[in-house]
Amino acid sequence: MKKLFLLAAAIVTIVDMNATTNGKKPVYKDPKAPVEARVSDLLGRMTLEEKVGQMNQLVGIEHFKQNSAAMTAAELATNTANAFYPGVTVADMEAWTRQGLVSSFLHVLTLEEANYLQKLNMQSRLQIPLLIGIDAIHGNAKCRDNTVYPTNIGLASSFDVEMAYKIARQTAREMRAMNMHWTFNPNVEVARDGRWGRCGETFGEDPYLVSLLGEATTRGYQGNLDGTDDVLACVKHFVGGSYSINGTNGAPCDVSERTLREVFFPPFEASVKAGGASVMMSHNELNGIPCHTNKWLMDGVLRGEWGFKGFVVSDWMDIEHCVDQHHTARDNKEAFRQSILAGMDMHMHGPEWMDAVVALVKEGKISEQRIDESVRRILAVKFRLGLFEHPYSDAKTRDKVINSPEHKATALEAARNSIVLLKNDGGLLPLDKSKYKKVLVTGINANDQNIMGDWSELQSDDKVWTVLRGLREAAPETDFSFVDQGWDPRNMSQAKVDEAVEAARNSDLNIVCCGEYMMRFRWNDRTSGEDTDRDNLDLVGLQEQLIRRICETGKPVVLVIISGRPLSVNYAAAHVTAILNAWEAGQFGGRAIAEILYGQVNPSAKLAMTMPRSAGQISTWYNHKASAFFHPVVCGTSEPLYPFGYGLSYTTYKYAGLQLSAGRMAADGSVKAQVTVTNTGNRDGVEIVQLYVHDCVSSVARPVKELKDFRRVELKAGETKTVEFTVSADKLAYYDIDMKKIVEPGDFEILVGPSSRDNDLQKAVLTVE
Ligand code: BGC
Numbered sequence: 001m002k003k004l005f006l007l008a009a010a011i012v013t014i015v016d017m018n019a020t021t022n023g024k025k026p027v028y029k030d031p032k033a034p035v036e037a038r039v040s041d042l043l044g045r046m047t048l049e050e051k052v053g054q055m056n057q058l059v060g061i062e063h064f065k066q067n068s069a070a071m072t073a074a075e076l077a078t079n080t081a082n083a084f085y086p087g088v089t090v091a092d093m094e095a096w097t098r099q100g101l102v103s104s105f106l107h108v109l110t111l112e113e114a115n116y117l118q119k120l121n122m123q124s125r126l127q128i129p130l131l132i133g134i135d136a137i138h139g140n141a142k143c144r145d146n147t148v149y150p151t152n153i154g155l156a157s158s159f160d161v162e163m164a165y166k167i168a169r170q171t172a173r174e175m176r177a178m179n180m181h182w183t184f185n186p187n188v189e190v191a192r193d194g195r196w197g198r199c200g201e202t203f204g205e206d207p208y209l210v211s212l213l214g215e216a217t218t219r220g221y222q223g224n225l226d227g228t229d230d231v232l233a234c235v236k237h238f239v240g241g242s243y244s245i246n247g248t249n250g251a252p253c254d255v256s257e258r259t260l261r262e263v264f265f266p267p268f269e270a271s272v273k274a275g276g277a278s279v280m281m282s283h284n285e286l287n288g289i290p291c292h293t294n295k296w297l298m299d300g301v302l303r304g305e306w307g308f309k310g311f312v313v314s315d316w317m318d319i320e321h322c323v324d325q326h327h328t329a330r331d332n333k334e335a336f337r338q339s340i341l342a343g344m345d346m347h348m349h350g351p352e353w354m355d356a357v358v359a360l361v362k363e364g365k366i367s368e369q370r371i372d373e374s375v376r377r378i379l380a381v382k383f384r385l386g387l388f389e390h391p392y393s394d395a396k397t398r399d400k401v402i403n404s405p406e407h408k409a410t411a412l413e414a415a416r417n418s419i420v421l422l423k424n425d426g427g428l429l430p431l432d433k434s435k436y437k438k439v440l441v442t443g444i445n446a447n448d449q450n451i452m453g454d455w456s457e458l459q460s461d462d463k464v465w466t467v468l469r470g471l472r473e474a475a476p477e478t479d480f481s482f483v484d485q486g487w488d489p490r491n492m493s494q495a496k497v498d499e500a501v502e503a504a505r506n507s508d509l510n511i512v513c514c515g516e517y518m519m520r521f522r523w524n525d526r527t528s529g530e531d532t533d534r535d536n537l538d539l540v541g542l543q544e545q546l547i548r549r550i551c552e553t554g555k556p557v558v559l560v561i562i563s564g565r566p567l568s569v570n571y572a573a574a575h576v577t578a579i580l581n582a583w584e585a586g587q588f589g590g591r592a593i594a595e596i597l598y599g600q601v602n603p604s605a606k607l608a609m610t611m612p613r614s615a616g617q618i619s620t621w622y623n624h625k626a627s628a629f630f631h632p633v634v635c636g637t638s639e640p641l642y643p644f645g646y647g648l649s650y651t652t653y654k655y656a657g658l659q660l661s662a663g664r665m666a667a668d669g670s671v672k673a674q675v676t677v678t679n680t681g682n683r684d685g686v687e688i689v690q691l692y693v694h695d696c697v698s699s700v701a702r703p704v705k706e707l708k709d710f711r712r713v714e715l716k717a718g719e720t721k722t723v724e725f726t727v728s729a730d731k732l733a734y735y736d737i738d739m740k741k742i743v744e745p746g747d748f749e750i751l752v753g754p755s756s757r758d759n760d761l762q763k764a765v766l767t768v769e
Pocket of ligand 1: 080081106135184236315316
């Protein structure tokens with residue numbers, strides 16, 4: 001790229017595009033001109049180098065500086081969160097930006113840097129604004145003082161589609177106020193393997209739930225993709241990364257086309273059809289073909305079948321991984337060629353792209369027309385986002401928008417609704433303050449910002465509620481003693497565990513906060529999150545011992561789990577008194593947990609992912625095929641620890657009288673299903689009412705049940721409501737033996753209840769004619 005920078009400097013005899021052509025502004029600078037006309041006009045003015053530059057991304061210069069000081073080239077080869085470019089200086093990167101040879105930056109964390117880069121870029125000949133991208137997965141949490149919402153798995157456990165939309169909308173506002181325009185979310189991978197460290201950034205294991213939340217998130221980020229409050233969504237990772245061998249990130253995925261179409265594709269299709277204007281490919285190879293060079297996926301399915309009009313971006317150096325990981329290309333240049341010809345539009349990230357791709361065009365190995373297609377897609381999005389008219393933001397706007405009272409209220413509400421009560425023996429919860437006066441709080445997650453979850457950086461302490469802080473605020477009269485177990489599950493101190501056990505003997509109640517560690521600034525010390533996969537789902541380190549020995553004191557124990565992945569907490573499930581699975585609840589996590597423990601909030605969330613008893617049970621997802629447990633395992637059980645859709649409340653609900661408006665329906669018809677739900681306890685609550693469908697006999701084997709609808713229903717104590725669903729033909733359709741989507745005549749069970757567990761479900765039979 002150094003070569004090119006000099007070359008471009010020579011070619012570009014600075015034509016000032018602000019100057020009028022025959023007294024008129026160029027069409028591409030006219031905000032009133034249609035986007036297509038602006039794109040064509042601009043494309044016609046661009047050199048090959050400028051075009052290839054529009055297909056490239058670099059990491060931000062602050063990120064670069066930090067890592068060039070800290071990393072070796074060997075570390076660089078495997079690290080997918082930090083980067084620098086050997087042999088390149090900050091001055092080089094600044095010069096390329098001034099030359100208009102960079103399209104996008106990622107890992108830019110401040111408004112100042114975003115504006116600085118944009119300003120450099122505005123010195124370029126054509127002044128094509130930079131698109132600043134960031135992983136704003138649960139709020140723009142990598143940036144200081146931006147609102148941190150619960151991660152996707154917690155959001156999914158609230159089954160709250162409107163909340164997903166609202167969070168995305170608020171995040172978009174905060175991002176634009178930070179002059180950031182492109183979030184690498186929603187992650188709409190269907191999580192089917194708890195060993196995979198990225199479950200927390202997904203919406204869980206069910207294709208229908210993931211589809212709805214992905215779609216709402218996409219709409220929330222993008223709005224109409226035409227305002228200064230809108231950002232570009234990135235639907236990722238296409239496809240199969242959540243179903244890799246061994247559950248490790250980036251490992252091969254071998255899966256039938258049927259399972260792709262039934263399970264993994266639907267959420268992508270939904271988000272793309274909701275307007276998602278960028279898609280990121282997945283690290284892994286799919287059935288032997290790396291996703292990054294997979295023409296079937298990019299041109300066939302995405303553009304051909306689903307009509308995707310946006311642009312495709314590579315994941316972190318993944319085109320390059322065709323060389324060193326998949327061994328399907330001899331060198332990076334060849335990998336770039338394969339990827340572009342398969343449909344790739346933008347490269348994440350690095351300077352090598354420029355020389356190689358320009359050479360490929362000059363050598364006739366890629367046509368300039370093919371380059372133009374990609375550049376058109378990228379420019380169209382930049383125009384739609386209004387970047388040409390609004391390339392900057394300012395500190396005043398930022399300070400008004402980020403972490404605003406409204407956004408904080410949303411983050412708190414989302415946290416309250418995301419925490420799942422798994423166990424509550426003898427109604428220990430909500431806690432009675434007059435009975436439990438001396439309370440021990442301990443565990444690695446009792447007082448750490450880790451509660452926010454993966455994809456957040458350290459925030460100022462005053463903005464984050466740890467569990468300890470939340471408890472002290474919720475029950476100021478209670479005597480909380482805290483035994484600090486440190487943050488690091490792998491290096492816990494036996495002496496500290498002993499100390500906690502001693503303290504437990506002298507307390508009335510013990511709150512133990514366990515789980516995983518996922519803060520990115522300690523990349524190599526985490527136990528969960530991106531690139532942090534496990535071979536079992538047990539608690540790491542001395543955590544299990546801590547729980548066991550505290551239980552053995554005979555005092556009541558509440559376990560609070562902070563984790564993005566389901567954990568096989570078998571001992572706790574059998575012995576502690578109460579369990580809250582709080583996932584990664586964001587900046588207000590500790591406050592929401594304390595409010596639930598002390599009954600200011602009645603928990604309502606339900607698991608968006610099955611909790612297996614062991615890694616051997618990772619395939620016990622609820623929507624398995626009937627024969628999955630024909631021969632049950634010996635010395636164990638086929639039942640998971642807690643099933644999908646399960647979660648308790650401080651009140652109880654009774655379901656009764658499931659009725660269909662008709663017992664028969666035409667293959668293109670629909671019926672109504674009604675059920676009454678009564679709050680039979682003495683507290684108001686919100687119940688997540690779930691509707692599943694089971695095809696009794698089908699020409700192709702179908703799952704034992706599939707979620708097809710749900711409602712969050714508010715019920716006052718004693719109140720009864722009738723909940724109505726529409727069972728339409730599309731909810732019964734499936735891919736037949738010829739992979740055509742059809743509704744087959746026959747009987748379907750319509751199942752409604754509070755979880756996916758058979759015993760929890762009311763049943764009615766619908767016959768399709
Ligand atoms: C991850 C992506 C992410 C990108 C940029 C990659 O390592 O797989 O999900 O968007 O980094 O941070």
